Amino acid sequence: MHSRFQTLLGPNGFSIGLEMPLDNDWSSGGQRLAREEGRPFGVTDLKHHAAMARLADQLGFRALWVRDVPLYDPDFGDAGQVFEAFSYLGYLAGITHGIMLGTAAMVLPLREPLLFVKAMNSIDHLSNGRLLLGVASGDRAVEYPIFGKDYDSRGAAFRDTVQTLRQQAQDRLPEGIQLLPHVTSAVPLLVAGLAQQSPAWVGQHMDGWLSYPGTPQEHVRRVGLWREVGGSKPYITVLQLDLDADPAAPLRRMRMGIRGGRNALLDELQALQEVGVQHVSLHLRLSERPVADVLQEVAQHILPRFHLS
Template sequence: MTSASLRSLVAGNGLSIGLELPLDNDWSPVGDTTRRAAGRPQGVPDLTQHATLARLADRLGFRALWARDVPLYDPAFGDAAQVFEVFSYLGYLAGVTERILLGTAAVVLPLREPVLTLKSAATVDHLSNGRLVLGVASGDRPVEYPIFGRDFTTRGDVFREQVAMLRDWGQTHLPAGIELLPRPQQPVPLLVAGLAQQSPDWIGAQMDGCLAYPGTPPDHARRAAQWRAVAGPDKPYMSFIHLDLSEDAHAPLERHRFGGRMGRHALVAELEALREVGVQHVGLHLRRNQRPLAETLEEVAAFVLPAFHSEKPRMQVLPA
């Protein structure tokens, strides 16, 4: 592994748990009603409590906050992610949190000016005292590329070029005597979302970890095996769950797209199953969660995190 932040991300009892931003439940029935009353378009979250909830997640011991790179709101797609520009937002979160890692899931490299991407990433890394984890991707929304004056068809070539710049921090691309400041305090780990228009062998050799699409344990068993076949055993495999946490601790898992509704016992069982097939970090996505998010975070922290973030031998922590 390339950095303390990546080691911290997967440290513990085989699997760690983070949160995917935004911290809002605007996709739940109650959240959708509130959104409509406030006049917000579909997929645009309520961010009035975002700093309070980020501080709470940090205090409770969640391992990472993950921000997506969605520069434009497309009503046809209906998802504005966390609205704020990803590096600016992580810089802000660096100032209101202390320990939680700050990840991108994932920065669309071909849309961005590469030197400014380097400077933005190094800035967040410094402001957070080395807590940045940089997920990268080639992008999958063709409508964005002409708006940014970029070519969608060559995004794979551009992705490779920018990864090379991230690895040497632009040294081979800058004129003699010109320096890009600040430099990262340590190598910034690069996690890939998807294949980014590359071959599996290239991805396995060049990337430090994998951010996989949500799926069931059998899905991840297959994908994790494919990842490790090209990346080796030491590069982490991570994914996400769209969680709707029931008030009934014993409620069984009812799967929906990308996750499910379940009580905390079923959540622990699902996370155990993911750990057993090779998933090392899971980000919880709570936009479909029907309960207040602060209440949900408190319950997960009290009854779920101890089963996975402890360095002790594996055991389930399942109070009634």
């Protein structure tokens, strides 16, 4: 296993991270604030993003995950963390110290490969080797013609760019030309979904799998498939969370996540660990409570159960 995954997962082989933006703009209060400020649905409030990232780092969450959403499409209604992913990772590298920085996930076919490698290497240097690079083929067809790219051939473009990343762009550079900065250790590549590839190809060429949200029972089949093609490589997923202030509030399932108190959250995380999930990124945009309060409670009562020193 890549040493960065050992840092991410820790001695227990299971850890908890956070999906950016650390904002609750999808909650009832968040939507009300967005209407008052004239922000479209899915365009997050960025007033506290830096403070929340620093807090997550201080509290011991293992990773911050950012998304690659080049354009805001009202039909999707989600602008991610608004900032361009690599630019934002550079900023996060400067204001955090120990937390891993991941992408979930960069849309490879829309990116110019040489500049992508340079950006990847730059972030890796600026973060002192904290980058985890999740990549994907993209699912927003409207973006492709805007960028002058062909949507139907995105699978082939994805494979070509993965090769370029693995070879540090040597497959595209003439003799004597260098792309700086060099990396001292290969950045691990994780794939979101299958990226228009076969499971066998993904298992062979990628270092880990970013799986879509699901119940523990739904993850059983997915983990089984990943173990068949990827062996012991990490299996990572995301969980939307609306954490009730009452620790004993029962679990209620919602699309892509759960509502309930911290006891229910603990049970859910333990169930995910038991079926083979190794890292869970908590998504808090539906949280009816302030994000900082949720981070503090999870850090105090949940992280010590899984993040063994």
